[in-house]
Amino acid sequence: xxxxxxHLHDFIRDAEPTFDEWLAGINFLTRTGHMSTDKRQExxxxxxxxxxSMLVDAINHRNRDGATETTVLGPFYVExxxxxxxxxxxxxxxxxxxxxxxxxxxxxxxxxxLNAAVDVWQSDAAGFYDVQYADRTEAGLRGRLxxxxxxxxYFWSVMPTAYxxxxxxxxxxxxKATKRHPYRPAHLHFLIAAEGYETLITHLFVAGDQYLDSDxxxxxxxxxIRTYTREAAGAAPDGRKMTTxxxxxxxxxxxxxxxxxxxxxxx
Numbered sequence: 001x002x003x004x005x006x007h008l009h010d011f012i013r014d015a016e017p018t019f020d021e022w023l024a025g026i027n028f029l030t031r032t033g034h035m036s037t038d039k040r041q042e043x044x045x046x047x048x049x050x051x052x053s054m055l056v057d058a059i060n061h062r063n064r065d066g067a068t069e070t071t072v073l074g075p076f077y078v079e080x081x082x083x084x085x086x087x088x089x090x091x092x093x094x095x096x097x098x099x100x101x102x103x104x105x106x107x108x109x110x111x112x113x114l115n116a117a118v119d120v121w122q123s124d125a126a127g128f129y130d131v132q133y134a135d136r137t138e139a140g141l142r143g144r145l146x147x148x149x150x151x152x153x154y155f156w157s158v159m160p161t162a163y164x165x166x167x168x169x170x171x172x173x174x175x176k177a178t179k180r181h182p183y184r185p186a187h188l189h190f191l192i193a194a195e196g197y198e199t200l201i202t203h204l205f206v207a208g209d210q211y212l213d214s215d216x217x218x219x220x221x222x223x224x225i226r227t228y229t230r231e232a233a234g235a236a237p238d239g240r241k242m243t244t245x246x247x248x249x250x251x252x253x254x255x256x257x258x259x260x261x262x263x264x265x266x267x
Contacts, residue, residue: 028170035169039131044075045171048217049180066108067256071203071219074189075165076129081119084143087238089156092140096125096158098246099228100236104151105192105253112151113255116194119144120155122187127163154238159228159247160186162211175216182216185209190253197255204251226251 017025035042047053053072061070084090105116121142123129130140147153164182167175175182186206193199205212205225212220229248236242 028174031170039078040166041075042166042169042171044073045165045169045217046174048072048075048219049165049171049175051218054218065256066254067198068200068202068253069221069223070201071221071224072217073191073201074217074219076123076131077119077121077189077191078131078139078142081121081142081144082139084145084155086145086148086152087154087156088143088145090120090141090143091124091156091158092130092138092142094124094130094140094158096141096161098242098244099157099159099249100154100238100246101157101188101249101251102152102154102237103251103253105147105153105194105255106151107197108254108256110254112149113147113194113197114149114151116147116151116153116192116255117144118147118153119189119191119193120157121189122157122160123163125158125161127161132166156240157188160188160206162186162209165216180216181211181214183211184215184217185211185220187219188249192253192255194255196258198258200253200255202253204249 015021032042032046044053057070057072064070101120105113105118107113121129124141130136130138130142141157143155145153145155162183162185165184166172167182172182186209187203189203191199191201203219203224205220207225207227212225226249231242231246231248233242233244233246236246237248
């Protein structure tokens, strides 16, 4: 609190707002609260578009020890994603070009991790997440799988596309006022958890996307950009016969070992 008050007062001394400007700031924060619901967290969106979320992420993940790099959770993560078997189609009826995603979850030294929980979620071809559709009650392009004895996971989804973050609220007004676009580059979200390891929250971005260098939430890291390959109609890796072209993503994840709990009273 002492640090917050000191820096907040320094900002006020520097900006010297009028009473009208001060009130506009209060109203902006009030509107941000009113916009937040159980399906949309406008304060997280504000934190991300100001770069705060990525700074917190960087502070808390300084040393990765060979583990996959992290990035922001995003405002559309939903706890309790439906459990699905390996190879499942997670689309839930949402549209897009077919994508087969696969990989191996392992320790930093390459040991496969059995039964690691792999949460995945993404937007559809129109740039919307399932929770943004008012008429939907079921999950779509969202699910939880578990790795097999080889640490492998695989599932069917759709090819991600670039999309705008919600800009119909105060965060959108802020972006317009500062002449910034609201777009995020195409990506898949992953949250991977295994006992004895730190939970990994990350994205895999599509190489060549036009917004990689201007992500509205500053979430891109070069190590997380991947080539999604275009495949011809025919047999997919899981044996499925594809009658149309489809996309493929292959990526392995390495989790960082969890720090042992601190012993109370230790010096």
